[in-house]
Amino acid sequence: MSNTYLLELGCEEIPARFMPGLLKELSEKIEKRLVSERLSFTSIETKGTYRRIVLVLKGLPSVQAAEVLEIKGPPLRIAKSPDGKFLPAALGFSKKVGMDVNDLDVKELNGESYLFASKKEAEKSVESLLATIIPETLMALKQPVGMRWGRETKTFIRPIHWIVSLLNNQVIPFSFFGIESGNTSFGHRFLTKNATDATSGIEFEVESIDSFEEQLKSRFVLLNQDARRQIIKDAVNKYDGDCVGNKALLEEVTYLVEWPTPMRGLINESYLTLPHDVVIECMTKHQKYFPSFKNSVLQPSFILIADNVTNANKDRILEDNQHVLTARLDDVAFFWKEDAKKPLMDRVSDLKKVLFQDGIGSIYQKLERHQKIATFILEQLNNDKVSKASLGSKIEPDKLTQAIWLSKSDLTTEMVFELPVLQGKMGYEYAIKEGVSQEIAESIEQHYWPKFEGDTVPDNPYSVISAMVDKIDTIVSCFYNNLIPTGSQDPWGIRRHVFGVYSIIEKHKLNLNVKDLIDFAYGNFDKGEVNRVKLDAFVEQRIKSFMGTRNYSYDVIDSVMESMWTYPLTGFSWAEFLMDKKGDSSLDALKSIIETSARIKNLSKKANDNGAKLGYDETLFKQEEEKDAKIKIDWFLKSVDINDISAAYDGFLEIIPIFVRYFEKVMVMDEDSSVRMNRLGFLQSVDISVLSRFPDLNKLSIPK
């Protein structure tokens, strides 16, 4: 017979943000447990609202599946005498497994006969199993913020008030936090009325599991979250609201209501003279309203999803909600007016009182470091023609200084204090309002970009440098200050910041040496390079995953790792180039480069362990091949632009045949130590002047 089980856990308001995860986890944990208890099922469903967690199991058997345990006993030769009598070894075993000695089996294992007990496990009924499985699984749910209440000593997400636990129509009894399970549920808190209290809603007996959802519906509870979400979505769309940009809000609101009743509210059009992001933030963040748009322009209206609406109270509810939003907008309008009285530049010194990190000091001190790093970056870029072409030549140092010092100036405004998520955005608005140039105003907002992986990279040069220095300084500060990200813990968003640094370099073709930048940023602190090894390992890991998102293969990433640290731009180009070469039908050229450079590198290492330059004297060259090699290398260094990757590659290809002959004819490890050292010195110089400019090709995996 196939059985259906229903659980409804009635709670005080469960935080909406936990509901989706809670339902998913319950479903996964129950499935695991059913499998381990040998209970088959056809479906597991979880549903819920802020006030109830519901689980429906279908297709359960009446008893768990049979299981025969095979227990190996002693070998037959010591268990039974030749005349067929059981010996003490057999009797001991039968006692241990609790079976009559005559019921034991004999089985062969690796040519030896053993006594075996085939023990059939007791088959427990589904009723008795559920009575333990359900409370144990509920107790095992992860609780991001579990709480105690009353005299309870254990924690749960919120206090529990009732439990419905039914197998078909029969109550499966168990007790959980002192509440006995039964078949009584409750309707909507306020839309139905209980005889005895003000908040429980009407009490009712569950008639059948199949009709449970309908029974709830007739008592103003829409149990199915998908149905509630759809109602909200439809209403938001109908009133020109935005669900797409407010996915998290949609999910939250879905679990803030049992009986969603959408309403359209209006605000005075004059509030649209405020920055629209401010108005939207007031609607969504504080009030959980959906903003509405026409042709992408914010409208003076909003969509409210209420939960306790009747014909009698709907006007009051709407009117009050409009009033609350209006009061909030009045508040921010006041901030908008007051904040503007103090120009952003005058706010900079107030940043001395705003903490960046405990142990590191204020935001003001952070900006002092930004200024130094920015100057350093500007020097690097000015000395490089590639970067200069894309950015550097356009940057005026005075304006850069202005961008750096204004970047955090909005943190002391009332508006950002009230709506922190608008940091940067408000800086832009206030800067424009007070007549700061467009690109500097933009840089206040954009220096936080990219805010997440795949987010927009800042575009104007001041934004770019301001964004770079903020990220570099935050990364180094955190490691210096022992705030090192671990596993899932990354409160300062260091992972994102490293991605940001590389996204900016990639997009704007900045020829920046990341290692030097980090060295420099460490130089801003007085206790030396605290946690430098950890920082390097962390960044390297991030480089790998960043390059992974660009679809470079692991061996290519490994081979360009050194450049990703020193000159990422070269690293990107080489990675691109190598991916391309690896895809060629003939890999002969690539293979010959790898082989030859590996040989040179190995010998170069013998020249001197610690990498110090050995040097050589070309007048000591005895063989033609040595002289040819030297001529070719001189040609390469003189005529080939090493920054032009494909030219460098082709140039190196021309060197190969010369070195192939070199290694055929020249005995590098000559018995005469002066000859030997001279040759090693030459190869070392080839390694340093040429090969070190190439990726580490030995890391490439090439099919043989």
Place this chain on the structure above:
Amino acid sequence: MLPSYSFILDNTHMTFQNIILNLQKFWSEQGCLVLQPYDTEKGAGTMSGHTTLRALGPEPWNAAYVEPSRRPTDGRYGENPNRLQHYFQFQVLMKPSPLNIQDLYIQSLNAIGISQQDHDIRFVEDNWESPTLGAWGLGWEVWLNGMEITQFTYFQQCGGFDCDPIPVEITYGLERLAMFIQKKKSVFDIEWMKTKDTVVTYKDIYLDFEIEHCKYNFEDSNPEMLFDLFNKYEKECKQLVEKGRVFSAYDYCLKCSHTFNLLDARGSISVTERMAYILRIRKLAQKCASNYIQNYTAIGKESKS
């Protein structure tokens, strides 16, 4: 002219004082002690010993009281319709938390003329933490047609100690409630008392008080003296704690907290100092809490016997 007392418990005239009287009456009927405000400046009703200390230990405790609260940094010279540096909270603490506490709370709203049938009442997650008190709890803010009117918290820790059993704290924002009930747009328009021919508003009583205190908090206070006081209060608290005095020590802990808030409003506390000051106050609060547990709860008595 004296007001007519027949109005006091009349739901149709929910003046500020009637709201308070009705809440007191309601919670009194639920077995709460109706206590009086505690006479030391503090930032919130929670900081009264009636909550902070009584939340500790196994002894049951049910109390309700009005608490004047001071937040110097929130002052706006009486120009903002929603912000004050001195305002009133109505505080309820029940230990252990009764299972029907949400229901009692809704009934208390009925008692001040707010019916759950007429409004959209929601319990929206909001967890509470006080770094200075070493206290935190889980619960909600209660929304009334979109407006936050109450903080509802199951205390989990207080003074750094686990609460057992768990107290539940309900904090009504009295001005917010009154503005809602009386449909006022500014806190200063709240009718404190109303008779047939007189209306006394919040403004009449508190506007000048508010403006003067803002001037004091932001402009006139003497930071040098306040720093000196902070150190002296701290020292006094410590010496009292050494002697195992709870209540006298806690007074000085509250004085430290208020002095710190005054310095903060004056902009005299630098970033690096800020956290250090908060930790100094928390240390005092923790010592008071541990003394209270030792001296006045069954846990302390047990450990002594």
